[in-house]
Amino acid sequence: MTGREFFTARTVSEVLSGFRPARRTAVETVPLAEALHRVPAAATLSPAPLPGFAKSTVDGFAVRAADTYGASEGLPSYLDLVGAVRMGRAPDVTVPAGGCVAMPTGGVLPAGADAVVMVEYTAETMPGTVEVTRPVAPGAGLVRADEDVAAGGELVPGGRPLRAPDLGLLAAAGVVEVAVHARPRVVVLSTGDEVVPPSTPELRAGQVRDATASALAGLVRDAGGEPVLAGIVPDDAGALGTALKEALRDADLVVVSAGSSVGARDETAGAVAALGEIWCHGIALKPGKPTLLAHCGGVPLIGLPGNPLSALVVFRLVGVPLVWRLAGCERPPPEPSTRARLSRDLPSMTGRVDIVQVTVADGVATPVFGPSALLSVLTRADGCLVVPEAATGLDAGAEADVMLYR
Amino acid sequence: MTGREFFTARTVSEVLSGFRPARRTAVETVPLAEALHRVPAAATLSPAPLPGFAKSTVDGFAVRAADTYGASEGLPSYLDLVGAVRMGRAPDVTVPAGGCVAMPTGGVLPAGADAVVMVEYTAETMPGTVEVTRPVAPGAGLVRADEDVAAGGELVPGGRPLRAPDLGLLAAAGVVEVAVHARPRVVVLSTGDEVVPPSTPELRAGQVRDATASALAGLVRDAGGEPVLAGIVPDDAGALGTALKEALRDADLVVVSAGSSVGARDETAGAVAALGEIWCHGIALKPGKPTLLAHCGGVPLIGLPGNPLSALVVFRLVGVPLVWRLAGCERPPPEPSTRARLSRDLPSMTGRVDIVQVTVADGVATPVFGPSALLSVLTRADGCLVVPEAATGLDAGAEADVMLYR
Secondary structure, three states, rough: OOOOOHHEEEHHHHHHHHHOOOOOOOOEEEHHHHHHOOOOOOOEEEEEEEEOOOOOOOOEEEEOHHHHHOOOOOOOOOOEEEEEOOOOOOOOOOOOOOOOEEEEOEOOOOOOOEEEEEEEEEEEEOOOEEEEEEOOOOOEEEOOOOEEEEEOOOEEEOOOOOOOHHHHHHHHHHOEEEEEEEOEEEEEEEEEOOOOOOOOOOOOOOOOEOHHHHHHHHHHOOOOOOOEEEEEEOOHHHHHHHHHHHHHHHEEEEEEEEOHHHHHHHHHHHHOOOOOEEEOEEEEEOOOOEEEEEEEEEEEEEEEOOOOOHHHHHHHHHHHOOOOOOOOOOOOOOEEEEEEEEEOOOOOOOEEEEEEEEEEOOOOOOOOOOOOOHHHHHHHOOOEEEEEEOOEEEEOEEEEEEEEOO | OOOHHHOOOOOOOHHHOOOOOOOOOOEEEEEEOOOOOEEOOOOEEOOOOOOOEEEEEEEEEEEEEHHOOOOOOOOOOEEEEEOOOOOOOOOOOOOOEEEEEOOOOOOOOOOOOOEEHHHEEEEEEEEEEEOOOOOOOOOOOOEOOOOEOOOEEEOEEEEEEEEHHHHHHHHOOOEEEEEOOOOOEEEEEEEEEEEEEEOOOOOOOEEEOOOOOOOOOHEEEEEEEHHHEEEEEEHHHHHHHHHHHHHHHOOOOOEEEOOOOOHHHEEEHHHHHHHEEOOOOOOOOEOOOOEEEEEEEEEOOOOOOOHHHHHEEEEEHHHHHHHHHHHHOOOOOOOEEEEEOOOOOOOOOOOOEEEEEEEEEEOEEEEOOOOOOOHHHHHHHOOEEEOOOOOEEEOOEEEEEEEEOO
């Protein structure tokens, strides 16, 4: 029944570089207001140059730069004020040699002008004449018509989740819909005879409410995915096989929150092996060793350890990048982190990644120890510290990167 | 009309410590599946101890620890196997002196036992007898009935946005609804004769599409708020006053994306002064100086600079913590950041915070310079670097914290 002996265990780096399904979600068009953190399927190009017209960046006067050369407080240039530009309107004047036009910030540069002098360096001592007390170079005080983006230039790249400022640039270019990858559907299947729904008011001895599924749903959302909680299946090979088949039908990723006993884990492995190819069974990771990764007819599957804490550590490390990748994003957005000094030695084994939950205060990271059966370890921690594969441990006082939870 | 001279300019630290409206959003109850990153109004206490029963954390045998003292590979303890615990069920046996009961991980510890021996340190060479080859201490291989959380103990604190693992612990405790602060309604009012909606297909000379509102909406969502884009008001004192009154009626925060010219800014200040108390007009911040902060009958108001880049810098620095605070969260969740070496000198002025957009590659931060009229500076940057008030600048090669965009 088990066949566990035949499956390979892998290191974390082997998993991250090697378990890379080709599947990508379909592309759909969404309005800008719903596009935040979605992953564009391709680069969006600007239909026209931006801002689209040479534009003043200061309040002042549009001039021919040459007319200001040599100007100083002691010996100003005197220019004829021939008109004013109004916001949002095309100029109805041109700037002749020896002339100038009043400009608001953001106004259209009139023909004839090649610079804008800030109002601070001018004075209007006589009506109709402007004194300029500083010279300006051509191009000063303005942006060119295509200085933000050229026609056909890239507004936002494909494959990178859209950030708030990206939405601004798209809006500026009149792009009000974006073609993005659909949110990956992550079907979470909980298993275990002891597991009951969170809404169960009273527990019988030995029963536990399904904690992992709700927490996984949060991690899936943070990774831009759509969690689908498919319910709880008893530790029964037939029921598990049926539920898995059902889950795989409409999923981009299936996550099995496995039973915690060896028997339950073997049952999961057996049911998965019948539906696809097991890629690894066991990761050199603590906590999180009894993790199963498989390809089931094009759909990746993660079998998580039974302990909620271990399950969440594994999903953060292995599942989150996978969800982004399914949506066409190869480099997930950065996570909050900080450098902190260790409050104590952290022993570890070479060849294994150790994940240690820590609190962080005043630049010091203090491990929150506790059995991985405890969820409160995770809710008390400010983040986690990764002891890398190559290390035999970290010394007290050593600086380390802590991934902070948000 | 202007009265700008009467208003105080403030430093960034004065703004962050001093502009702290007392307003908080109402409390509403949401299901767990919608509670991610919402801010609980108070601590949630556990109605019962968790896990609720003494529970095995290993596959093995429940024993009386004393029966294993002195056991070794050479001289095992021999214990009578008196039964087995099934997952999710109350044990139907007790462990007598000299006896043991087979246990799955997660099973209920039977009466009489005080420890669980891992199956790895046992052998069943004769049916009905278990050899134990290592001693265990009382409490080994199990968690106590209240080891995760005691009855009445805190599951999650109030005031801290809920993280994915928090949802797991709440589910484990049977808490399927949480009382959280409503998402702050942030009404964004765009102003300017030159500003037209993003959906405008063709621009006339001098017109610009409203970029700031869409980008602000993204920042508001990232801060847990609900953006309400109230449209575009022309540079007209009457129209602005009417629109502001309307915006204030149903907002927790009003953001005016102001016109970019001095005249437009003065008009905003005048309209705001008529409706409330201006707290400051001008922040020692670059870009972002012409920022206005006001209290309007209990509703805070931010008047942003006209340039989209400046507006977004100010909103990130001042607006984002305010949105969190309105939802009852005093310490916003951590943002992604990294340490990087500067590619070049960054001059700055003491007493002013400078925000420099940078790209980051191989640990080196390279400034992305460009007029603040350009939005593409923000979309090209990986993050921004804060040159603090006290500094006169940063030297090339110096290490600095970069706030990364996500």
